[in-house]
Structure formats: structure tokens, C-alpha cells
Amino acid sequence: MENILTAAALIFQPYVLMIIAISALYGLFVGAIPGLTATMATALLVPVTFFMDPVPALAAIVTMEAMAIFAGDIPGALVRIPGTPSSAAYVDESYALTQKGQAGFVLGVDVTVAAIGGLIGAIILILLAPMLAEVAMQFTSFEYFWLACIGLSCSVLVTKGSLLKGLISLLIGLAMTQVGVDITLGYPRFTFGVTEFLNGFTFIPAMIGMFGVSEVMRNVSSEDCAYDVTGVQTRKMFSGIFKTLKRYKLNIARSGLIGTFVGILPGAGADIGAWIAYAVSKKFSKEPGKYGTGHIEGIVDAGTANNAALGGAWVPALVFGIPGDSITAIVIGVLFMKGLRPGPMIFQQTPEILYAVYVTFILANLILIPFGVMAIKAGSQMLRVPRNMLMPAILMFCMVGSFAINNTVFDVGVMLVCGIMAYFMEANDIPVAPAILGIVLGRLLEDSFMVCMIKSDWDLTVFFQRPVSAVLGVITVILWSGPFIAVFRKWRRDVKDADAENKTCRPNIDDVT
């Protein structure tokens, strides 16, 4: 309690509140512009927050992400294009309602359930994180090695599309962490005589490249289309909201939980949370036939889940230092650069940071409604801002941000290379998220493995000797064997099918002979 008051005192200062307000506006703007994602917003915000104290810096990121994920619903409802991938699950549904003249109602529901979902995620974060931290206190390098393995495996397993490409993405991320001085002998690896490489790839420029530059490349490479925006009747936006909330209160609770737990899974964030909540909603709905024709139920579910996922993602990030989504991955990378190692120790050493995150989460979701209504009113204007004017500005910000961290143009080069790489990866269906987790966790994985091996004189069984470590190890092995079992089963089914086909074919052959 005392800590919460301290944290509140840290947050409720004019300077921090001003930063929260500015990041709220920034988040709403970025979220509402299709083609600019919340992860990109984080990558662009990081060079600024890097030079702030941890409390306002984290407050800025937490507020920004809550706002951006909601604001993604605005273009979804108005022009049928999701503002961020997290709103993609229900754009058709929202747009169908807009065409019935209910744009105001949809967005009113969106902003309300987003705030409720965000609060559910925040409350679970506040309750769950300290409990898990107690457990995590006992962890040694053995457990951290397995945790890193589980985190990385999850990030591959949850990728949409090909697992193989998810794995390649992860390997690219891990390979990037190999550059620099190694832990065992201090030997400079893959530096090729470049002094800037001794500390490895600079994290922030790499992130700006992968999320900022690649996004700018994608945006300028397609035609700038003018959206046909209809205005929103905001006056009676909230009439009928309470009836809707009351009717779907169980949906909200269920999707809040689904969203939060998907958020906790490493690598799976708000977008996957929304898709799952939408699918679950349709499956258990009394009126599944109405889905896709402009039915509010699915929007309530998915809109709650994506904001709830944000709080969930911070649970493993704060407790174990394992990111729950791309945004927390960037945050962890930056905390590392600032010498703050997320993990159970921050619960003891710098609890104010932790409580500041909690307090901001609550505050951000409370101010989401007034700020959100403002954004809905300005929605059609925001969509009229030409992209071709925004992209050069974003590009300049990327370059300055990368330069600012270490004051060297070398980092701008890192940004350029990472940007081109991320662009090619996405163009070839290789997801970027596993690579980010790889970059963040690669060093932890290698360092903890090497330390354990040297401690135990290269006896691999030590990874299974401690009980917790053994359990985590078994979970990892199960996760790894999952895809192989699936492939094996499919193969057996194919063989059986082929057999069955052969049997049905054989009599004919006999007839012929």
C-alpha cells in the first residue's frame, strides 16, 4: 500500500501527467492512422523516453499502447481498414454496423470495452505479478535458461502461418545477438574489426529500423489512397451502451481473461488475443448466424480482449524479463540498456518502477474514455492527413532517434540494414515478432547456458536436477515435440488414407488382371 502511494506520488506530478497526456494523444494519432502500428509507435517513442527517468518513460509507453490499441478501431469502423493489426479481427463487423448508420454506437462500445478490458488486464497484472515474483525469487541460471527457451518456443509456436518461417525469424534474431564480445572468453565475435560492434547491435536503432523504417518503406511503396470517410454522430454515442454492457457482461469477463492470458504468452499479443476472443465469442454465442453482418457481440469480445492483452504482456516481462509481446520486448531491451534488469529483483530493489507501471495502467485506462471520445470526434480529420506528408516526417524522426542514442551515424547504418531486412522478411511472410524476442532473449539464453555449463563442468543433466528447473525443462521439451508430433500424425493419416485408397483400388486391378 505504501508503495502504491509512493508510486501515485511519482505519477501525479505535473511533469509526468503532462507526459502521459502527450503520449495519450500520440498513441491515439498513431493508432488511428492505418499503416502505423503500436509497436512502431513504441520504437519511435523509445529514443525520447531513453533520456527520461524510468517512471515517466514507462508511464509514456503504457499510456501510448493503451490508446493506440483502442484507436485502431476508429479507421476500422470508418473506412474498414484496421488502424493496428489488433483491430483486424472485427473490422468487417464494425464497418457493417457503420453502414447501418451506427458508427457512433460502435465506437462508443469500442472505447468503453477497451477501457474495461484494459482494467481487467491491469488488475490481473497487479494480482498475478507479485505472486509469480515470489516463485521467481528461487530461480537460478538453470531456470532462466529454460524460461528463455519456453519464451522463444512460444513466440514461434504462436506465429500465424508457417512454423518454419517463424523459426527462421527467431534464428535471425538470435544470430544478431551473436555479434560482440562473448561471455566465456571475452572474444570479439563477428565484429570484423569494427569497434562499434564490440557491444553488439545497438538495440534501439535496430528496433527503429525493423518497425519504423520498414513501415515507411511499405507505406511509400503503395499508392496513397484518399479514404472515403463518413462523419460520426457522436452526440448520442453512449445511449444504449449500458444495455449492451449489461447484456454481454459475461462476454466481457470471458474476453478480458482470454485477452490477458494470451498476452501473458510470450510472443502473442493484442492481435492474437482479439482473434481468439472473436472466435470463442462466435462459438459460444446464441446467435452465431449474425456474425459478420454487423453484430455487436463479437466487437464487444474482441475489443475487450485486445486491450486486456496489454496488461497481460507485462506480467512475464516484469516478473521474468521474458517479453509477452513486441512492445514489452522493446521495453525490456531498453531497460537492459539502462542497467535495469527486469525480473524478481525489481520487486525488491526498485518497487516504485513496478507500482508506477500499475498506477499508469489504471490511470491510462480511466482517461481512455474521455481521450478516446475526443479521438473519435477527430477521427475523420485524422484519416484525411495525407500519408505522403507523414512518412518523410517519420523517417526523419527514425534517423534522428537512432543517431541520438550514441551520437554516431554508425547506428543510423544499423537502422538502415535492419529496416531493409525487416521489409524483406515481411514481404516473404517471415514474421518479425519472433526475431525481436530472439534479439532480446538471445544473450540471456547463451549467457545462462554457458554459466551453467562451466559451473557444472559440462554435465548436461544439471538442467534437470533442480525440481523447478526439471519441470520447466519438461515443458520446453513438450513444446518442442509438439510440431513434430503433429507432422508425424499427419504423415500417419496420409499413409492410412493412401492404404485405404489402395484397398479400394485393388479389386478393380484384380478385375482387369
Place this chain on the structure above:
Amino acid sequence: MRVSNTAIGLFLILFAAVVLWHVQSFPSLDNGYPGPALFPSVLAVLFIFCGIGLVIQGFRQREKLLKFDTGTLTLSGLLNMLFVLGTIVCYIFLAETIGFLIFSFAVLLILMKWLKVKTISSIVMSTGVTLIIYLLFAKVLLVPLPWGLWGW
């Protein structure tokens, strides 16, 4: 811009082979156990497996080896992209000579004109963005920008 799975797979295998060859020069630990070379080697082997997987997928889908599908990318889109990349290269080589204020204004103006933004909007935006970045980094966050020969 898509290339075939086979090509990506072959590239990964080649890359991994170079890594495996390069790590031979890394020192090992005193008692002969692998040290700095261990993780890069493991990653390289995994890259090779993935590369083989992609090549097999590519053959199964009967892809052309060097499919070069630009997809929805038009010529003007490609030029825009090259222009953006060129801007970053210019920043690397010129920003520290010219100085941030001039560089930023000029580059933003040229880029916006290239992307067919109206002249007046371009001038207003370029000035505005340059000043905002200048105030934010140099005055609020006190982070040095590339100052150039004339100090601005």
C-alpha cells in the same frame, strides 16, 4: 517483393556454411570444451535445417528457382522506396557535415515534393517537423544532434 522459398533456403544454407567456416578460428576453452564458437555453430546448424526445409517446400510447390515477384509493387513505388533508402544513406554521409537544421529541412522538402505533396504544405511541414525535432531533442531532452560545420 517476394523471392522463392528455394532461393531463401539456399541463401540460409550458404550463410550458415560461411558462419561455420568462420567460427573455426574462434578459440576454445582451456579444457578443450567449446566456448565462443558453440552458440554460433548451433544456430548455423539450425539455419541449415531450416534452409533444407524451405528448399524442400520450394520443390514441392514447383517454384521457379529465381522467382522474383514484385507483387503489387509498382515502378513508382519502387522508386519511392529507393528514395527513402537514399535519404538514410545521405544522412549517414552528409548530416554531420551540413548540420541538422539545414539537412532536415532540405531533405524533408525534397522527399515531400518527390511524394507529390503540395508545395505550400511541404514547406510548412518541413519547417514544422524540423523545429519540433530540434526543440524536442536539443532543448527538452538535451541530446546533441549532428551540428555540422557551421554549428547548426
